[in-house]
Amino acid sequence: RRHTRLQGDWSSDVCSSDLHPALGPLVRVESLAARPLALTPQEAATIARALDAVREGRSRETEIYLSPIAADDAFQALVEADGVRIGERRLDWEATAAFAADLAAAAGGALAPGR
Numbered sequence: 001r002r003h004t005r006l007q008g009d010w011s012s013d014v015c016s017s018d019l020h021p022a023l024g025p026l027v028r029v030e031s032l033a034a035r036p037l038a039l040t041p042q043e044a045a046t047i048a049r050a051l052d053a054v055r056e057g058r059s060r061e062t063e064i065y066l067s068p069i070a071a072d073d074a075f076q077a078l079v080e081a082d083g084v085r086i087g088e089r090r091l092d093w094e095a096t097a098a099f100a101a102d103l104a105a106a107a108g109g110a111l112a113p114g115r
Helices: 042-056 094-109
Strands: 015-022 024-030 038-039 063-066 074-081 083-086 089-092
Touching: 015 094, 024 042, 038 042, 038 094, 042 063, 042 074, 042 094, 083 094, 089 094
Parallel strands: none
Antiparallel strands: 015 024, 024 038, 063 074, 074 083, 083 089
């Protein structure tokens, strides 16, 4: 297991996690929800792209929702005028950008087009 404490003052961890027997490597998101959330690299990349799109104004979505294949809990972010709310945590746009970058980095090659 490789764990990386990520930058930002929003108190979240994103790290590469244990190997799932059927899905392969997972990305763990900790501290934003009551329980850690396990994502496939593709799911982490999808959330990163969605967060960037709303932050940059390329998407008018008001909610980002993803039900991960390897977790019982869902990822849900509500888009607000000054950032996003993930559970009880509020991230301003700077923290949202940092979180998206951390997810993208943890996802690695899953960000390639067509994946």
